[in-house]
Amino acid sequence: MASPAAGDPTRQTEHDRLIAPGHTFGTLTDKISQIVLQRKTPRGWWIGFAAGFALLQLLLLAVVYLLFVGIGVWGVTIPIGWGFDIINFVWWIGIGHAGTLISAILLLLRQEWRTSINRFAEAMTLFAVACAAFYPVFHTGRPWVAFYWLFPYPNTMGLWPNFRSPLIWDVFAVSTYATVSAMFWFVGLIPDLATLRDRAQSKPWKIVYGMAAMGWRGSARHWNNYETAYLLLAGLATPLVVSVHTVVSFDFATGIVPGWHATIFPPYFVAGAIYAGFAMVLTLAIPLRRFYRLEDFITLKHLENMAKVMLATGLIVAYGYMMEAFFAWYSGNIYELFMIKNRISGPYWWAYGALILCNVVAPNLLWAKNLRTSVPFLFCISLVVSVGMWLERFVIIVTSLHRDFLPSSWGMYAGTKFDWAAFVGTIGLFVTLLFLFVRFLPAISIFEMRTILPEADMPKEDGA
Amino acid sequence: MRRTTAIYGLMAEFRSPHEVVEAARAVHDAGFRKVDGYSPYPMEELSEALDQHHSPLPKIVLAGGIIGLLAGWGLEYWASVIEYPMNVGGRPFHSWPAFIVPAYETTILFAAAAAVLGMLALNGLPEPYHPVFNVPGFVLASRDKFFICIEATDPKFDREGTKKFLAGLGATEVSEVEH
Numbered sequence: 001m002a003s004p005a006a007g008d009p010t011r012q013t014e015h016d017r018l019i020a021p022g023h024t025f026g027t028l029t030d031k032i033s034q035i036v037l038q039r040k041t042p043r044g045w046w047i048g049f050a051a052g053f054a055l056l057q058l059l060l061l062a063v064v065y066l067l068f069v070g071i072g073v074w075g076v077t078i079p080i081g082w083g084f085d086i087i088n089f090v091w092w093i094g095i096g097h098a099g100t101l102i103s104a105i106l107l108l109l110r111q112e113w114r115t116s117i118n119r120f121a122e123a124m125t126l127f128a129v130a131c132a133a134f135y136p137v138f139h140t141g142r143p144w145v146a147f148y149w150l151f152p153y154p155n156t157m158g159l160w161p162n163f164r165s166p167l168i169w170d171v172f173a174v175s176t177y178a179t180v181s182a183m184f185w186f187v188g189l190i191p192d193l194a195t196l197r198d199r200a201q202s203k204p205w206k207i208v209y210g211m212a213a214m215g216w217r218g219s220a221r222h223w224n225n226y227e228t229a230y231l232l233l234a235g236l237a238t239p240l241v242v243s244v245h246t247v248v249s250f251d252f253a254t255g256i257v258p259g260w261h262a263t264i265f266p267p268y269f270v271a272g273a274i275y276a277g278f279a280m281v282l283t284l285a286i287p288l289r290r291f292y293r294l295e296d297f298i299t300l301k302h303l304e305n306m307a308k309v310m311l312a313t314g315l316i317v318a319y320g321y322m323m324e325a326f327f328a329w330y331s332g333n334i335y336e337l338f339m340i341k342n343r344i345s346g347p348y349w350w351a352y353g354a355l356i357l358c359n360v361v362a363p364n365l366l367w368a369k370n371l372r373t374s375v376p377f378l379f380c381i382s383l384v385v386s387v388g389m390w391l392e393r394f395v396i397i398v399t400s401l402h403r404d405f406l407p408s409s410w411g412m413y414a415g416t417k418f419d420w421a422a423f424v425g426t427i428g429l430f431v432t433l434l435f436l437f438v439r440f441l442p443a444i445s446i447f448e449m450r451t452i453l454p455e456a457d458m459p460k461e462d463g464a
Numbered sequence: 465m466r467r468t469t470a471i472y473g474l475m476a477e478f479r480s481p482h483e484v485v486e487a488a489r490a491v492h493d494a495g496f497r498k499v500d501g502y503s504p505y506p507m508e509e510l511s512e513a514l515d516q517h518h519s520p521l522p523k524i525v526l527a528g529g530i531i532g533l534l535a536g537w538g539l540e541y542w543a544s545v546i547e548y549p550m551n552v553g554g555r556p557f558h559s560w561p562a563f564i565v566p567a568y569e570t571t572i573l574f575a576a577a578a579a580v581l582g583m584l585a586l587n588g589l590p591e592p593y594h595p596v597f598n599v600p601g602f603v604l605a606s607r608d609k610f611f612i613c614i615e616a617t618d619p620k621f622d623r624e625g626t627k628k629f630l631a632g633l634g635a636t637e638v639s640e641v642e643h
Contacts, residue, residue, distance in 0.1 A: 024608065025504060025607065025608030026607060026608040029504070029606075029607045029608065152539055152543055158547075158548070159548065160543035160544070160547060160548040161543070162544075162550060162552060163540045163543065163544055163559075163562060163563055163566055164544075164552050164555060164559050164562040166565075168566065169565040169566060169569075172565065172566040172569040172570070173565070173569050176569040176570070176572060176573045179573060179576075179577075180572065180573065180576045183576055183577070183580045184576075186580075187580055187583070191505075191606070194606045195504075195606040195607065197606075198603040198604075198605075198606045198607065199603070199606075199607070210592070211592075214584070214589045214590035214591070214592075215589055215590055215591035215592050215593070215594060216589065217502060217594055217596055217597070217602075217605065218502045218503055218504060218605050218606055219500045219501065219502050220488075220500060220501035220502070220503065220507070220510045220511045220514055220516055221500055221511070221514075221516045221587070222587045222589075223503065223505075223506040223507065223510075223511065224506075224511040224516055224517060224518075224519055225519050225521055225583050225586045225587050226506065226583060226587070227506045227508075228519040228521045228522065228583070229521055229579045229580065229582065229583035232521065232522065232525050232575075232579045233576055233579050233580070236525075236529075236572050236575050236576045236579065237572075237576070239572065240569075240572045240576075243565075243568060243569070243572075247565055250565075447504065447505045447506075448505070450504055450505040451505045451506065455480075455481070456481055456505065458481060458482060458485065458507075458509055
């Protein structure tokens with residue numbers, strides 16, 4: 001039971017503590033709820049929100065033009081039928097894995113440091129999944145009829161989807177993931193919404209937060225059911241989060257395309273998703289803690305732990321790259337051998353080289369403790385990892401498809417300006433939603449933070 | 465006049481988690497059963513002291529998961545074998561290995577929904593109005609104060625006697641909860 005985080009988290013060294021000393025239930029509640037309840041919106045918030053909102057308008061333009069003209073405005077064409085749309089889908093859904101991992105798996109593993117980062121990591125998950133869902137839906141070309149292609153419901157044509165297709169598995173996995181993540185997030189918010197209801201000064205906000213809190217009053221009977229539900233949700237979300245990227249990898253692995261048809265795909269995709277997700281959490285946590293002065297709650301310890309998770313999963317990803325090459329060589333199959341040779345030294349050698357630099361070389365710098373605890377360095381490396389993971393999906397999708405079995409069917413691929421507009425536009429959607437979240441909901445779970453304060457320590461009975 | 469109106473119960477306020485758990489044990493030992501504790505964060509000790517540490521939720525979630533599995537598999541079987549049989553590469557209509565993934569997802573979906581809706585139902589939420597909110601200091605239950613409320617419907621409840629009893633447990637304030 002004597003884990004280093006147990007006991008008094010404030011009485012440890014600056015590098016090890018989870019909360020700065022001197023905080024009580026009251027100061028902690030006031031500090032976090034103040035961010036939401038303050039009347040005046042900070043100027044920096046408006047600037048960030050405006051930037052995100054402007055990019056969101058680019059998405060609107062890209063979508064209108066896409067629907068007006070058709071999928072031809074994107075760069076996808078045979079032999080490369082999957083381009084930016086699937087690259088970005090996998091990239092976003094991968095980013096969306098950190099939230100549930102932090103809230104569910106780290107909860108079950110009793111990692112107390114998850115408490116200050118789980119709330120906004122979950123929000124990030126939801127927004128990333130929303131961005132991801134955009135791509136396959138619009139890649140259908142006619143999203144208004146995509147419902148009966150994707151979802152099983154009795155329609156007038158009497159059609160049903162083919163459940164043997166990994167693309168249908170994907171629909172089930174991603175929609176379940178989005179729903180369960182949203183429920184998990186909302187359940188976690190209920191007690192904090194009650195805090196906001198009780199602390200809001202203006203009547204309209206009291207009503208809004210009051211409706212959202214649904215009459216939560218913190219009764220012992222409620223907490224008992226609540227804790228049971230939260231733990232069970234964590235237990236259910238754990239196999240779910242592992243299944244989602246596994247199913248996404250099946251989209252590739254079940255196809256007989258050299259470069260996709262490999263058994264290493266599911267674990268290697270899941271590790272890549274965690275790696276990308278933690279990079280995005282760092283990208284968001286570092287400016288958030290600085291701008292809202294949350295260094296007391298998101299300490300160096302949190303940043304360092306996230307860096308360690310990134311290093312570990314980065315090494316698994318590197319192992320995946322090695323195994324892909326090994327499988328191709330060991331198979332003795334000429335198409336597999338050609339694929340890996342073409343991937344490394346073909347026309348897209350630069351993408352593969354940059355990928356190795358970003359995802360294999362760069363994370364190894366995190367072995368050094370002084371780099372792992374340097375905030376500017378962590379921010380830079382988190383961006384490098386995000387670029388690296390985007391390149392990984394580009395390499396997997398484009399280099400595997402562009403050299404078909406017959407040389408007469410070879411081609412090249414590049415995203416058009418509409419591909420880029422849609423990609424940048426979804427980043428705008430993500431940023432906009434995040435800024436709204438930080439303004440209207442507590443970015444750190446207040447009630448869970450109370451439980452790790454020294455004030456909440458109960459004296460052990462009978463010296464047990 | 466005020467003394468004759470019926471009240472919901474008596475609410476005692478405590479300063480620390482330690483005090484409220486001690487008091488809850490005393491209240492339970494004194495034979496009060498229509499009691500609830502209030503704290504700003506989940507306290508296992510408080511639920512245990514009031515003997516409210518049982519929840520039927522795990523069984524509800526198990527049932528949800530089983531229903532989800534059967535519903536998912538049933539949907540796949542019905543669509544692929546009965547309603548719309550389709551020969552895909554000579555595979556059997558009931559291609560069970562391929563049906564695992566969607567059924568796995570519906571199992572988790574239904575179980576998770578059962579956990580959330582079950583928790584809300586067991587807690588009687590949403591419940592916009594509750595008498596405890598009439599106590600002016602109760603807003604601090606979601607910040608840093610701890611409360612115990614003994615309801616007037618408890619057979620051992622006696623307006624004056626219970627008030628004295630609660631005050632004797634170290635409560636900083638004991639107030640009447642109006643309906």
